[in-house]
Structure formats: structure tokens, C-alpha cells
Amino acid sequence: MTERNKNRFETNAIRTQLERSKNLEHSVPLYLTSSFVFDDAEDMRASFAEEKERNVYSRYSNPNSSEFIEKVCQMEGAEAGFAFASGMAAVFSTLAALLNSGDHILSARSIFGSTHSLFTNFFPKWNIDHTYFKVDEIASIEKLILPHTKVIYAETPTNPGVDILDLDFLGQIAKKHNLILVIDNCFASPYLQQPIKYGADLVIHSGTKLMDGQGRVLAGITVGSKALMDKVYRFSRITGPALSPFNAWVLSKSLETLAVRVDRHCENALTLAKFLETHEKVNWVRYPFLKSHPKYAVAKKQMKAGGCVVAFEVKGGIRAGQKFFDAIKLLSLSANLGDSRSIITHPASTTHSKLSVDERAETGITDGMVRVSVGLEHIDDIIADITQALA
Known part of the structure; x- marks a missing residue:
């Protein structure tokens, strides 16, 4: 080297x-x-x-x-x-x-x-x-x-x-x-x-x-x-x-x-996370640079920004979650992340489906958890799609 x-x-x-x-x-x-x-x-x-x-x-x-x-x-x-x-x-x-x-x-x-x-x-x-x-x-x-x-x-x-x-x-x-x-x-x-x-x-x-x-x-x-x-x-x-x-x-x-892309990813993700925190149909939101994150201070110490991934839970359990995913129009239903296209995933039935219910619970994965890899589309369009799906 x-x-x-x-x-x-x-x-x-x-x-x-x-x-x-x-x-x-x-x-x-x-x-x-x-x-x-x-x-x-x-x-x-x-x-x-x-x-x-x-x-x-x-x-x-x-x-x-x-x-x-x-x-x-x-x-x-x-x-x-x-x-x-x-x-x-x-x-x-x-x-x-x-x-x-x-x-x-x-x-x-x-x-x-x-x-x-x-x-x-x-x-x-x-x-x-x-x-x-x-x-x-x-x-x-x-x-x-x-x-x-x-x-x-x-x-x-x-x-x-x-x-x-x-x-x-x-x-x-x-x-x-x-x-x-x-x-x-x-x-x-x-x-x-x-x-x-x-x-x-x-x-x-x-x-x-x-x-x-x-x-x-x-x-x-x-x-x-x-x-x-x-x-x-x-x-x-x-x-x-x-x-x-x-x-x-x-x-x-x-x-x-990488730098210019990730800057936009983080800007969009933080804006989406703040929006979801105020939504009546969302139980909780997890994003490193939200002040509500339990390790916010640690994240601020070791990270330049919060990254592209936002996790949140839809109220209403599995049925509400399924309706939410079926109503998504713009975002991609996929298991990847870090893409220029926003991607939405249900970890319990996809990436972590091989884990038992107890194993998922140990890692904080609930049946209603949603993982969004926030992409580079205009943030207003990302929020609009999630809003209509939650509705």
C-alpha cells in the first residue's frame, strides 16, 4: 500500500x-x-x-x-x-x-x-x-x-x-x-x-x-x-x-x-426520520442523529452524520404493516440498502426471517418494524409515498 x-x-x-x-x-x-x-x-x-x-x-x-x-x-x-x-x-x-x-x-x-x-x-x-x-x-x-x-x-x-x-x-x-x-x-x-x-x-x-x-x-x-x-x-x-x-x-x-451521495442520503434520512416522529400512525422511530435515539451522543461522537437507514414501527401490528407495504408506490420493495433508489423492507419476513420470534425480539425486531434505506430522490416525493401508504 x-x-x-x-x-x-x-x-x-x-x-x-x-x-x-x-x-x-x-x-x-x-x-x-x-x-x-x-x-x-x-x-x-x-x-x-x-x-x-x-x-x-x-x-x-x-x-x-x-x-x-x-x-x-x-x-x-x-x-x-x-x-x-x-x-x-x-x-x-x-x-x-x-x-x-x-x-x-x-x-x-x-x-x-x-x-x-x-x-x-x-x-x-x-x-x-x-x-x-x-x-x-x-x-x-x-x-x-x-x-x-x-x-x-x-x-x-x-x-x-x-x-x-x-x-x-x-x-x-x-x-x-x-x-x-x-x-x-x-x-x-x-x-x-x-x-x-x-x-x-x-x-x-x-x-x-x-x-x-x-x-x-x-x-x-x-x-x-x-x-x-x-x-x-x-x-x-x-x-x-x-x-x-x-x-x-x-x-x-x-x-x-461516495461523499456527495452519502451527504444527500443523510440529509434525506434525517428529514424523513423527523417527519415520522410526528406521525400518528407510527409507534417509534430509530435514527442515529435523532435526539430521541438512546445513543445519540455516541453517534454524534463517532459518526459524521446518521447514515441512510431509518427504522420505525407501524401501529396496528402485522395486518397494518402488510397494508402499508402493499400501498407503497414509489419506493422499492427490496432487501438491499444504500442504493440511489429508496428501498423499504420488512425485516421480520425477509432479511431476518430465519430467526425465531424470540431471536428477533432479542435484537429489537418487531413484527411491525419497517426499515427504509433512504435514497436520493427528492425528499418530498419520498415522504409523500410513505404518507399515502400510512393513510
């Missing part, structure tokens, strides 16, 4: 670029190649022996992937990274590379449904167990640390309840007990929050979300310390979850507009 420079976030997103080819292109070209050639036998031997840093095979590295990784490292303040074919590929590969049979994960209970399934259905096969802590009981997590605990894992803001965890507190606990702190930073993006500043060792993103921002590609990325990322890299180059060069190229271009 290149030396960190003093340019601002927005400048790095645009000007972090690989060396130009002999064609001196202004926009970085696509490198749609599976392999690379060598000058002679010694060059090939030295390359495979890792005595020189160069591209060998696109499952290991590719110029487009390398540029995307370097941009995210610049944004997050990380030393190294690896890009994956999806966000869940990043979550699995990162943890699988770091954990051994007999290790223990201490995780926040409010996590993405697929991550929960990974912890409960697959890791136990390899004798890797976990303990959950509730997001509102973070102060007591130290007593949950076991002799074989190796990783603390959390999302903040959480999916889908938009809860906030104190990164500084988690960083201090991880350092005190010599644990690896892994943070899923997907809901915030590197523009709004940099967990490494607060002690995170590794940061994971689903590039499918705000990084792409237009619902075009699947991607994931993990960045962090060089020592830990070397383990992730060596695991991943063998197991093969690498991001495709084309998707890496798309994402690298998308990052150039």
Missing part, C-alpha cells in the same frame, strides 16, 4: 490511482485478464516466491482490485486490505482466516441475519463457538470474555434496528484483553465513520451497499493491520472468494462520488 497522504477524504477518493499505462489514460481502464505474463523464467520464479510485488493471477491480485483496496485503505486509515465477491464472503473469509478450532467469538446480538447463521449453523462444525451480548448491555461485556475468546465482533449502526455501539469502549476492551476487534462498518461507510481510529483491528464492508450506491454489483472488502490482513490474504488467495476485476473497477469509480 502507498504511504498515507495529507489530502482530504474526497480528494483521495478521486485521485488515488494506480500508475498509468503507456497509453497515459485519464480514466483507469479495465484489466479483464485472469493471469499475467513474465519476462523470463527467473522473473516467474521470483514472482511466485513473492520475492517481488507484482500481479501473478487475478485470484490473488489485479490492478482494478488493488486500486479499489487502496482507496478504501486511504479512507479507513488501514495498512492493507483484500476485496471479496460479496460482503458475506468478506465476513466468512476474515473470521475463518483468524479463528482456529476451540476459539470463541464475543459478538453483539444485533447483527445481519446471514452472519448470525454463520455463527450458529456453520462455525460450530469447526468447534468455534460464540456468545452474544445485547447492544444496550455493552458495559457488561467484559464478564463475557472467556479464556478462549479471540474476536470481538460488532456492527454499528446495526442491521436493521439502527442501534449504536460505542467504538471507543469496544476498542479499549479489546486492547485490554488482547482481542481482535472486527467491525462491520457497512451502514456508515468510510465517509461517516472510521472504526480504526477507535481501536478496531479490522473493518469489513459490503461494497454492495453505499460503496456502489446504485445496486449494480456484489462486493465485499476487509481492511486493517498489515499483520492480520496477511492472514486474511493467504487464506483468501487459496479459497478463492476474490472480487472480479470488473466489479472492482465499478466500485473504484463509485467511490469518487
Whole structure:
């Protein structure tokens, strides 16, 4: 990775670029190649022996992937990274590379449904167990640390309840007990929050979300310390979850507009959240930069703005919720988020449907909860659609 420079976030997103080819292109070209050639036998031997840093095979590295990784490292303040074919590929590969049979994960209970399934259905096969802590009981997590605990894992803001965890507190606990702190930073993006500043060792993103921002590609990325990322890299180059060069190229271009897009996402989301707080058919609203959010002060400390996701509950239970969703006209009924198009989701029947009723209750997911990924449409049109659906 290149030396960190003093340019601002927005400048790095645009000007972090690989060396130009002999064609001196202004926009970085696509490198749609599976392999690379060598000058002679010694060059090939030295390359495979890792005595020189160069591209060998696109499952290991590719110029487009390398540029995307370097941009995210610049944004997050990380030393190294690896890009994956999806966000869940990043979550699995990162943890699988770091954990051994007999290790223990201490995780926040409010996590993405697929991550929960990974912890409960697959890791136990390899004798890797976990303990959950509730997001509102973070102060007591130290007593949950076991002799074989190796990783603390959390999302903040959480999916889908938009809860906030104190990164500084988690960083201090991880350092005190010599644990690896892994943070899923997907809901915030590197523009709004940099967990490494607060002690995170590794940061994971689903590039499918705000990084792409237009619902075009699947991607994931993990960045962090060089020592830990070397383990992730060596695991991943063998197991093969690498991001495709084309998707890496798309994402690298998308990052150039990340700041301006996320600014509008956050502006629209806060306006919608404030509107919903006053609506007679809404029980409650959860958004990090609402003063009513229980962790408002923490969110203001560690985030630049509140993000694109608003959670709220429709009065009237499941039947009222179904009527509300069926009445939506403009917003998309989909399970993605961070898109330029506003998306509305019912977590209990979609993204977190594999959880039992009790498990959903533990994470604050009620039958009437609605998750809105607020897009870039005019805010008046977003509010108008939700208003007529609530009516």
C-alpha cells in the first residue's frame, strides 16, 4: 500500500490511482485478464516466491482490485486490505482466516441475519463457538470474555434496528484483553465513520451497499493491520472468494462520488426520520442523529452524520404493516440498502426471517418494524409515498 497522504477524504477518493499505462489514460481502464505474463523464467520464479510485488493471477491480485483496496485503505486509515465477491464472503473469509478450532467469538446480538447463521449453523462444525451480548448491555461485556475468546465482533449502526455501539469502549476492551476487534462498518461507510481510529483491528464492508450506491454489483472488502490482513490474504488467495476485476473497477469509480451521495442520503434520512416522529400512525422511530435515539451522543461522537437507514414501527401490528407495504408506490420493495433508489423492507419476513420470534425480539425486531434505506430522490416525493401508504 502507498504511504498515507495529507489530502482530504474526497480528494483521495478521486485521485488515488494506480500508475498509468503507456497509453497515459485519464480514466483507469479495465484489466479483464485472469493471469499475467513474465519476462523470463527467473522473473516467474521470483514472482511466485513473492520475492517481488507484482500481479501473478487475478485470484490473488489485479490492478482494478488493488486500486479499489487502496482507496478504501486511504479512507479507513488501514495498512492493507483484500476485496471479496460479496460482503458475506468478506465476513466468512476474515473470521475463518483468524479463528482456529476451540476459539470463541464475543459478538453483539444485533447483527445481519446471514452472519448470525454463520455463527450458529456453520462455525460450530469447526468447534468455534460464540456468545452474544445485547447492544444496550455493552458495559457488561467484559464478564463475557472467556479464556478462549479471540474476536470481538460488532456492527454499528446495526442491521436493521439502527442501534449504536460505542467504538471507543469496544476498542479499549479489546486492547485490554488482547482481542481482535472486527467491525462491520457497512451502514456508515468510510465517509461517516472510521472504526480504526477507535481501536478496531479490522473493518469489513459490503461494497454492495453505499460503496456502489446504485445496486449494480456484489462486493465485499476487509481492511486493517498489515499483520492480520496477511492472514486474511493467504487464506483468501487459496479459497478463492476474490472480487472480479470488473466489479472492482465499478466500485473504484463509485467511490469518487461516495461523499456527495452519502451527504444527500443523510440529509434525506434525517428529514424523513423527523417527519415520522410526528406521525400518528407510527409507534417509534430509530435514527442515529435523532435526539430521541438512546445513543445519540455516541453517534454524534463517532459518526459524521446518521447514515441512510431509518427504522420505525407501524401501529396496528402485522395486518397494518402488510397494508402499508402493499400501498407503497414509489419506493422499492427490496432487501438491499444504500442504493440511489429508496428501498423499504420488512425485516421480520425477509432479511431476518430465519430467526425465531424470540431471536428477533432479542435484537429489537418487531413484527411491525419497517426499515427504509433512504435514497436520493427528492425528499418530498419520498415522504409523500410513505404518507399515502400510512393513510
